[in-house]
Amino acid sequence: MEFRGALHLERTAVGLRPWRLPAWTAAQAPGDALRRVAMMPSGVRLAFRTAATVLELALHAPPESPYPGAIELMLDGVRAGRAPLPAAGGPTVLRFDPGASDGGREVELWLPQWTSVELVALRADAPVHPPRPTGRLRWLHHGSSISQAPEADSAADVWPWIAAGRAGVDLLNLSLAGNAHLDPFTARTIRDQPADLISLKIGINVITAASFRLRTFVPAVHGFLDTVREGHPDTPLLVVSPLFCPPFERTPGPAGYEPTADGRRFTALGDPADTAAGALTLEVVRAELAAITAARAATDPHLHHLDGLALLGREDADGLGDLLHPNPAGHRRIGERFAALAFGPGGPFAATVATS
Structure with a gap:
């Protein structure tokens, strides 16, 4: 797997939290405002290749976010599903059903743009492999x-x-x-x-x-x-x-x-x-x-x-x-x-x- 769009992965008590800035930047800004927005994973995607027909993403979301958002499923670059985060936050498991494919597909799970999440586990009913390079600028x-x-x-x-x-x-x-x-x-x-x-x-x-x-x-x-x-x-x-x-x-x-x-x-x-x-x-x-x-x-x-x-x-x-x-x-x-x-x-x- 690959975290695209993240510059740091923080290991927390329950999982991994992606950041869009290097960890060292937080110490150079006053207060917690920068830390909070750097942990909001706008454009961060969990990318991999798999032939799985069932995917489950276990995560922990903060309580009562004003914009809880959703996890978007992309298959070969095309939107294929969405699972909203619970408004009350806390631990949750989101399920996706990509359907059958011949030889596997490029999968991306897009994280919400305004809610920090801690990723606990990804489960699939088929092997998960690193994604192929996109070849894009x-x-x-x-x-x-x-x-x-x-x-x-x-x-x-x-x-x-x-x-x-x-x-x-x-x-x-x-x-x-x-x-x-x-x-x-x-x-x-x-x-x-x-x-x-x-x-x-x-x-x-x-x-x-x-x-x-x-x-x-x-x-x-x-x-x-x-x-x-x-x-x-x-x-x-x-x-x-x-x-x-x-x-x-x-x-x-x-x-x-x-x-x-x-x-x-x-x-x-x-x-x-x-x-x-x-x-x-x-x-x-x-x-x-x-x-x-x-x-x-x-x-x-x-x-x-x-x-x-x-x-x-x-x-x-x-x-x-x-x-x-x-x-x-x-x-x-x-x-x-x-x-x-x-x-x-x-x-x-x-x-x-x-x-x-």
Whole structure:
């Protein structure tokens, strides 16, 4: 078997918990927020080859997760079943019936994108073998909760995976909800990972947490890109600016919340007048990212920029469920547009994919 999409396997008292960051990164961030999202296995798959007609996955889920999610069964890359996790959490055994096959099939069990799980055992009624290499290019994407996506229907319906499926590439999703802050440990992780294509979606967490002002944001972006380039000097590298988000377009963060009839929506708590002193808004961040990538591209021909408004703009506000996070329809729209703009003809990833 193989854990695809995980960078660390933690052995717990009951089983194995996959992480999407190396274990050492947790010690370099304050509090537990990074640890929690790194343990959420968005895009992590248990991959193997088998002729089994019955599969059982024993696992332990945390109690009362707001997004318990489900385990998705993929057979030879095609969705073939789904088993929801219990809302109350705790130990459970999920059963899948792949059906008979001649000579076995490539199987992937996709873990939920928003709930950490401890895997206890995999049982099958036929031998389980290591999976065959996919032969696909590896696309590494880093972003925020918008790319990790509790609101998507499943891990396979998160917008980067929609784009990856259309482009025929393998994705390593290093999106960290609430924790895309240009952290040096994240840059070093990306630097040290094999990747044929890299995209960095920068900006929304910087504003919602008010973690930078203009003076510190610009050199932090340069430093992040410098570190990534240490390990990937010629890899196509795409900087993606923020999507449309009404509260923060012209008002700085930090973020607050307003209750609504069906949940909550985001609101900006900053003062628009503070932008003159360096507070960041989405309009400021988009302009700065465009300027930074344009200046660096003069000596880095493999560096590219994509305006996030081309993925989800003002006219697409119906794709936002809480004024910040895309709803399922929004994820489909973003994924399809990213596939066309990044992987399609003339896109920054098109030449690499075409020659693979």
